[in-house]
Amino acid sequence: MKQFEVEVKVWLKPSVFDPQGHAVHGALVSLGFEGAGEVRIGKFIQMTLEAEDEQAAARQVDEMCQKVLANPVMETYAFEIKERGQ
Amino acid sequence: MRWAVVVFPGSNCDRDAEQAIRLVTGDAVDLVWHDAEDLSAYDAIVLPGGFSYGDYLRTGAIARFSPVVRAVAREAERGKPVIGICNGFQILTEAGLLPGALLANHHLQFRCEIAKLRVETNDSPFTRLYQPGEVIRIPIAHGEGRYHAEHEVLDELRRDGRVAFRYVENPNGSVDDIAGILNARRNVLGLMPHPERAVIDWMGSEDGIRMFQSIHAHVEEGLTHA
Numbered sequence: 001m002k003q004f005e006v007e008v009k010v011w012l013k014p015s016v017f018d019p020q021g022h023a024v025h026g027a028l029v030s031l032g033f034e035g036a037g038e039v040r041i042g043k044f045i046q047m048t049l050e051a052e053d054e055q056a057a058a059r060q061v062d063e064m065c066q067k068v069l070a071n072p073v074m075e076t077y078a079f080e081i082k083e084r085g086q
Numbered sequence: 087m088r089w090a091v092v093v094f095p096g097s098n099c100d101r102d103a104e105q106a107i108r109l110v111t112g113d114a115v116d117l118v119w120h121d122a123e124d125l126s127a128y129d130a131i132v133l134p135g136g137f138s139y140g141d142y143l144r145t146g147a148i149a150r151f152s153p154v155v156r157a158v159a160r161e162a163e164r165g166k167p168v169i170g171i172c173n174g175f176q177i178l179t180e181a182g183l184l185p186g187a188l189l190a191n192h193h194l195q196f197r198c199e200i201a202k203l204r205v206e207t208n209d210s211p212f213t214r215l216y217q218p219g220e221v222i223r224i225p226i227a228h229g230e231g232r233y234h235a236e237h238e239v240l241d242e243l244r245r246d247g248r249v250a251f252r253y254v255e256n257p258n259g260s261v262d263d264i265a266g267i268l269n270a271r272r273n274v275l276g277l278m279p280h281p282e283r284a285v286i287d288w289m290g291s292e293d294g295i296r297m298f299q300s301i302h303a304h305v306e307e308g309l310t311h312a
Contacts, residue, residue, distance in 0.1 A: 012189075016234060017259070019194045068151075071144055071180065073187040074234055 003084035004049045004057045010070045010077045011042025045069060048084070057081050087305045089115045090128040092158070092174075094149050099135035099171065099282065106282035107132070110295050111302040120152040129305045130167045131158055133174025135227070135280060145188060145230050146176030155181050167211040167301050168274045172228055175266070175276030184269055184276045185243070186235030192259025196229040200290055201279055202254035203265050207247045210268050211304035212275045215296040221254060222293035224279035231278040233260040233267075243267055250275055 012018045021039040028036040051057035061079050070077040089107050093100045104115045118125065120138075125131060138149035149155065155177065162168045162183055170178040178184040191197060200223050205216040216222065235243070240262060243249050251266035258278075266277030281294030 016189065017192060019190055019192050019259075023194060068143070068147065071147065071187055073179070073185075073236075074189060 001050045002053065002057075004051060004054070005082045005084055006045075006047050006049050006057070006061055006079060008045040008047075008061065008065060008069055008077060008079040009042055010045065010065070010075050011040050012074060013076050016074050042075075049081075054081055054083065087111075087113050087129040087302065087309065088127065089113055089130050089132060090118045090125055091115060091132045091134055092120060092122075092154050093117050093134075094120045094136065094138035094152060094154075094173075094177075096138045096140055097134050097136035097173070099173075099280065102280075103132050103134045103171070103282045106285045106294065107298050110285055110298040113302060118154065120149070120154045123153045123157055125154070125157040125161050128161070128166070129309070130301050131161060131169070133158070133168070133170040133177055134282075135172030135174060138173055138177060141173070141230075144180070146173060146178075146180040149173075149177045150180040159183060162269070162271075162274050165271065165273050167304060169212060169297075169301070170274075170276040171280055171282065172231070172278055175278055176230070178274065178276045183274050184267060185239045186233055186267070188230055188278070189232040189234050190230050191228070191232050191257075194229075196227075197231070197257045198227040199225065199257070200284075201226045201257055201265070203251040203279060204254055206249045206252055207268075209247065210250060210272045210275065210300075212268075212297055212300050213250055214304065215300045223284065223291040224281055224294055225283045225290070226257060226279045228258070228278055231258040231260065233262075233264045233278075235261060246270070248272070251277055251279070 020041040025039040065077045248268040252263040281297040284291035284294035
């Protein structure tokens, strides 16, 4: 078995209003960062994972996202997998 | 008839629901812990409000994997009335027993107030004693009650008359002012407002009484015919 480091990002679908991002955008503009465009705020999930190989790890992480880490009704996700020590 | 009020780690409206049901219907009510695997002895099931599992990750996301939720799904499939209030509604959507999802209120504020609701249908075990179009007053208390669903889902809900309640003044940014919805079979209701907090005059409203009476009447009718 190999050890992997996994980073998952989960955020609201583009079609879903993100009030947190909206509020932070307002704060940035009021601080003078006039150029700040739309802000979206999501979750960053870090974990370690044991798996046969990178493909198996990716399959598991995708399933985790579908079942638990994200709610596909309102959220979208992306992840990166890196073998430990490499 | 016998009611089950499911208790998750973090439920905090379980006793309110239990007492309201006893007071209003005189029926037997059991508080059932989240690890229960069989709810077949019950005629109606309540998923109460609160913060199941601390609402970590997303509201209702962890509770969905409790053994009791599988049991709830089985009884729902048998046609028994299941009502999810506030966090219970969030759990029902996470579990896929109701469509859509509940998100943070659009203004990011926690809202705790009496809301006016329009009863949209009395064609359900939960609303049969109300008049369609009637405006009732039921308290809300939530930070994540903004109902969201894709266009196709909304079209289906509207077409089939499955929006049970709409807010008269939308307190959280819910799409189409939706406060409560029914499943396709109409025996599962999810709603953000708390009918159990509107059953005695001093609470500020007694408009929640008929919701529990409706369920009672529906079940008793079924038991008589059986």
